[in-house]
Amino acid sequence: MCQPVRVADSVSAPPICVLGLGLIGGSLLRAAVAAGREGWGWNRSAPTVDAALADGFDAGTDLAAVLRRAAAARALIVVAVPMPAVDATLAAIAEHAPDSPVTDVVSVKVEVAAAVARHGLQDRFVGGHPMAGTSESGWVAGDADLFRDAVWVVSADDGVDPAIWAQVARLALDCGSVVVPAESAEHDAAVARISHLPHVLAEALALSGAAGGDLALGLAAGSFRDGTRVASTAPQLVRAMCEGNRAALLTSLDETLEVLNRARTELAGQGTLIELVESGHDARLRYEQRERWTITDIPPGSENWLERMRDAGRRGGVLRP
């Protein structure tokens, strides 16, 4: 019988080097340090670095120096810059710390993995995505508890190094999250459904309400308020998320257009909305009743571990501390 392998107990916890000290990167540095990890950060903005230093954290604006320190310390590098800055950041890593393990916290995974491959870093890279955030941004909005009880996807793509995968998973666990293993493409398809499509529908619903003028907006109650809540997110953030996951979002949007067109046909033809409402209600119940279970018996590196991890992730399995 094989013993359950707890990732956090069996894996080294190297220093971490966080590139980008905005909401996510800044929270991650705080959370890792609070968990007893050594860590430092980089940001291109001097005021951000000054704020981090003033809060007692180790940070600098010299990317080459920060990366050379990471290489010397065998630190795990965390790419926490916005998607448009990922390419330049990876180029710097390839130049100054080409052998360091690297992860990221960007909200799409296929595009980041493609950029990583372009820079020849794929053997040292394991992608990640903590499903946490607030509507605020910047170092000052950061919080060591941002990731507590959140879900953190760690990419289980073919060819990943099991030891680096375990390091990334341990970082997520140290930050208080549970880890969901998933292939990059499956992650992107899933977040299109549960994060990007909700934004698209919220924007469309807000437009429908406003088209009804002050009468309609004045009658709006909870269903409109909640259904449009995320339309108040800054447009550039919504566009960056949705446009960065274009292919997967188009797939889920096309499915939804098909669902809505079928509902329209039934309502216009028979005067009923049976199929949409019954199946939508069942779907929401399935969401409410979903349960996580703990993955305990898939040591990274063991036989078929990636396939087994991905299968477990698809069935609601998570790694816990």
Next chain:
Amino acid sequence: MCQPVRVADSVSAPPICVLGLGLIGGSLLRAAVAAGREGWGWNRSAPTVDAALADGFDAGTDLAAVLRRAAAARALIVVAVPMPAVDATLAAIAEHAPDSPVTDVVSVKVEVAAAVARHGLQDRFVGGHPMAGTSESGWVAGDADLFRDAVWVVSADDGVDPAIWAQVARLALDCGSVVVPAESAEHDAAVARISHLPHVLAEALALSGAAGGDLALGLAAGSFRDGTRVASTAPQLVRAMCEGNRAALLTSLDETLEVLNRARTELAGQGTLIELVESGHDARLRYEQRERWTITDIPPGSENWLERMRDAGRRGGVLRP
């Protein structure tokens, strides 16, 4: 100069007779009695009537007797039964209390007004719709404060009796609501946008998430939770609302399909979502920044009062106590 006319100060407050003692009717009877009004109710279900009696309210199961009492007392009759029961209820009113003023609290107004006309009651009828509710139902779920600070639409249709209109508005004010005057068709178009379409989109979003299986549902966070919240409403309630407002819902659904198709074209063609996200964000801000103002100078029955009321309602005006 004409003095502001406050509806609640200047209008008689007859007893009320509530037909249907579910969540809305039961709350209305409680609220009116709490406001010092005389009132009694009817429900076809003996256990519901027993529960109302046990709570100290006046109620019975004999519809003819309840209506004859309303006729004798010149009570304002409130139709608070579900849409499928409206026709039979109006038939009973036409038989037993044909001269009594009548209002309703059903969530669609054109269909109710058409039924009222079929029974020859249009001269005594002024429709209403309190925009309040919870996911619960039945007498036991009722609450005298359900309508406090809610919006209560009072139909400002051509031909309504100003005195009855004022009685209905006063009842809404007595229950703690503000009154929005609106034509029935404009009401139905508005609630299609801000109440029925949100349900349709929530069901569709729930389906998209469930189609992603346990992986997608396990990654779902606030945007999916809030965007699908009303999909947990009982399917028969959602269907009754949406199917009862079919024409207006089809109009807003078609507009939204057009908006989503345009967004899809932009995302597929240019890789951007500029139009949808920028305009949707503006629309949500307009909703957040909407302001009510108080209608003070349109006495029911004065010259052009209906047109002026409808115009004020379109511009965000409300009547207050």
